[in-house]
Amino acid sequence: MLTAIAIMALGAILLGAMLGFASIKFKVEGDPLVEKIDSLLPQTQCGQCGYPGCRPYAEAIAKGEEINLCPPGGTEGVQKLADLLGREVKPLNAEEKPKQIAIIDENTCIGCTLCIQACPVDAIVGAAKQMHTIVAKLCTGCELCLPPCPVECISMEPVPETLQNWKWKHPVFAIKPVPPQKAA
Amino acid sequence: MFQIFKFNGGVKPPSHKTQSVTEPIGVAPLPSRLVVPLHQSIGGTPRPVVKTGDRVLKGQLIGEADGWISAAVHAPTSGTVRDVGMYLQPHPSGLTAASVVIEPDGKDEWIERVPVDYRKLSLPEVQKALQQAGIVGLGGAAFPAHGKLVAPAQNPIDTLVINGGECEPFITCDDMLMRERAEGVVRGTAIYRDLLQARQVLIGIEDNKPEAVAAMREAVARLGEDFQVVAVPAIYPAGSAKQLIRMLTGKEVPSGKLPTTIGIQCYNVATAYATWRAIEFGEPLISRLLTITGNVERPRNWEVLVGTPIDELLALAGPKADTDGVIMGGPMMGFAVPDAQVSIIKASNCLIARSPGLFPPNLPEMPCIRCGECARACPADLQPYEMYWFARAKNFGKAQEYHVFDCIECGCCSFVCPSHIPLVQYFRFAKSEIWARERDKQAADTAKNRYEFKLEREEREKAEKAEKLAKAAAAQAAKKAAEQAAAEQAGAAADVAPSTATTPPADDPEAAKKAAIAAAMERAAAQRAAAQPQNTDALTPAQQQEIDQIEARRAQAGIAEDTAASEKNQP
Numbered sequence: 237m238l239t240a241i242a243i244m245a246l247g248a249i250l251l252g253a254m255l256g257f258a259s260i261k262f263k264v265e266g267d268p269l270v271e272k273i274d275s276l277l278p279q280t281q282c283g284q285c286g287y288p289g290c291r292p293y294a295e296a297i298a299k300g301e302e303i304n305l306c307p308p309g310g311t312e313g314v315q316k317l318a319d320l321l322g323r324e325v326k327p328l329n330a331e332e333k334p335k336q337i338a339i340i341d342e343n344t345c346i347g348c349t350l351c352i353q354a355c356p357v358d359a360i361v362g363a364a365k366q367m368h369t370i371v372a373k374l375c376t377g378c379e380l381c382l383p384p385c386p387v388e389c390i391s392m393e394p395v396p397e398t399l400q401n402w403k404w405k406h407p408v409f410a411i412k413p414v415p416p417q418k419a420a
Numbered sequence: 421m422f423q424i425f426k427f428n429g430g431v432k433p434p435s436h437k438t439q440s441v442t443e444p445i446g447v448a449p450l451p452s453r454l455v456v457p458l459h460q461s462i463g464g465t466p467r468p469v470v471k472t473g474d475r476v477l478k479g480q481l482i483g484e485a486d487g488w489i490s491a492a493v494h495a496p497t498s499g500t501v502r503d504v505g506m507y508l509q510p511h512p513s514g515l516t517a518a519s520v521v522i523e524p525d526g527k528d529e530w531i532e533r534v535p536v537d538y539r540k541l542s543l544p545e546v547q548k549a550l551q552q553a554g555i556v557g558l559g560g561a562a563f564p565a566h567g568k569l570v571a572p573a574q575n576p577i578d579t580l581v582i583n584g585g586e587c588e589p590f591i592t593c594d595d596m597l598m599r600e601r602a603e604g605v606v607r608g609t610a611i612y613r614d615l616l617q618a619r620q621v622l623i624g625i626e627d628n629k630p631e632a633v634a635a636m637r638e639a640v641a642r643l644g645e646d647f648q649v650v651a652v653p654a655i656y657p658a659g660s661a662k663q664l665i666r667m668l669t670g671k672e673v674p675s676g677k678l679p680t681t682i683g684i685q686c687y688n689v690a691t692a693y694a695t696w697r698a699i700e701f702g703e704p705l706i707s708r709l710l711t712i713t714g715n716v717e718r719p720r721n722w723e724v725l726v727g728t729p730i731d732e733l734l735a736l737a738g739p740k741a742d743t744d745g746v747i748m749g750g751p752m753m754g755f756a757v758p759d760a761q762v763s764i765i766k767a768s769n770c771l772i773a774r775s776p777g778l779f780p781p782n783l784p785e786m787p788c789i790r791c792g793e794c795a796r797a798c799p800a801d802l803q804p805y806e807m808y809w810f811a812r813a814k815n816f817g818k819a820q821e822y823h824v825f826d827c828i829e830c831g832c833c834s835f836v837c838p839s840h841i842p843l844v845q846y847f848r849f850a851k852s853e854i855w856a857r858e859r860d861k862q863a864a865d866t867a868k869n870r871y872e873f874k875l876e877r878e879e880r881e882k883a884e885k886a887e888k889l890a891k892a893a894a895a896q897a898a899k900k901a902a903e904q905a906a907a908e909q910a911g912a913a914a915d916v917a918p919s920t921a922t923t924p925p926a927d928d929p930e931a932a933k934k935a936a937i938a939a940a941m942e943r944a945a946a947q948r949a950a951a952q953p954q955n956t957d958a959l960t961p962a963q964q965q966e967i968d969q970i971e972a973r974r975a976q977a978g979i980a981e982d983t984a985a986s987e988k989n990q991p
Contacts, residue, residue: 397513402513402852404851
């Protein structure tokens, strides 16, 4: 009886020590799930989901926030998040837009630098009282530069189709209405 | 006897090759204008180095290679640059891209041509020369040729395969090249053999071109080379690099790898010929052989300048009345050109005039019955019927698992499909969607890195600013303390009451900051008091008089005081 208790107690102590050691030795910094969710988000840092950037939204999703709040990710992004988290696919809570980039009308720009400060990816170049311009290759289309502009010289334009980004179209069945047949 | 291996699958479509080989190669007359696209090879888009109105000579550089995988573009004849702008491209998309329009002056005046002595140059120098000469793979993919020259020290090449397969129906330009210009092809092959230091050279030609095989064998013997000219069975797609390598060497290029990983490199016969012209005569790649055939009166091979509009070339062959379109490339892998105005590029090997008789309209697509014919026909040993399901359902991950990227888009599966499913279209769709996702992913990663960098920079700037402020405040406090000490020393006996309270201790940053601000405001006030309007000293009497008059008028109008008041309000 006593031996049995002693053995159980010894086992408990041993296992407890091992668990304690493991929790220190193999400590994971941050939440790995957040990392995975973050890698599925489009990283536009646009805040259209209501969170200040993609990572905060990823953290919120990990805590149970809806997965359909990211318009740049589109329906496909929702699908991917649903697959990762095993949740139900929901329709996007905003309309899906084609990918756009910001363009500065350089005749109207007064060089106030407000858009430069707003750009989350430093894709706008220019200096005070100098014309600004957007590096199209780096622009994520987040629209964060639109509100601060005092002269409204920034507009969003859809990304033009070029030979480099052109895609083969989905070969679809051509469904044609059958002409009504005359009764013989 | 040379042992020839086999690849699985393949098809035997009717060849239609005999019509266009009856006449020797003709030289196409100078067109009325040339539209030379800048982006003609895989890789970066060359930057234009000419502008509207410039006179250019034949062979002059007009587009400078952008990056390593990119090849230069040259003026195909002498003339005047009429425009540098966006023009319709010979591409299935029907999109426009940057092109240089040249109006020929008819003189066809060459720029100075400098031969390249490749034996005396290092490999990187030869590569640079080939890139400058704009040599790209002329078999169809248009991969810059210099990019395929691997250093023998790092990647020893055992076998150099020269591809004279030309397996697609209708096309005969490589056939005619080998018949008429075999010596150039062999000399070009020798250049690649020397550069790659290949142990053996195999020239693979389909056995439906006996004249080309004989001409090549004769040229190899005459030049005393030890190349083996091998006639391979004519089965489509024997002219695809991977399939030809398998037939000649029995080795299979691993999935997703280059032939160089198994010690083999492959060039097209026309590429070898163009390389020889570039090395031996210093001629950049500005023309190529082109088969014009199909529904025309006089099918033939022509030597055409890159940039020649298609309609002018078709007129040479005399299209028949029922021609309803043009296919660029072969019937298996080619595409219908969006408009007859588009021009020939380095990768164009054939123009086929289409007619309903020659190319009946596609039969309607019917459901897949999983007969497996496509898998039996696939020369890349894939399962097209599986990939078809996944591509159709846009399940691209699964399509990739079934190796959609090993598909060479040869069209054998579509050719044999009893349900007339355009399988290749689905695979092209899947591939371009997967590439687009890859690009999006890379863009997202870049954006994330840049965002994180921006956050970090903002943090750092904040810290630096705070540090600077603290330092300035400390310096100010120290100065004040020193002044005070001096004052105390000077008037030690006197009644020194002031400023002990106003001088803050140096270790209190808040108070230091306040003190610094107060000091700065004092200085600014002093400066303002000292400042004089600069444009009012040194006035001429006339100016002074004018000012006085204005002041007088202002006084009369009673606005002088208002102005003064408002001036006071705006320091």
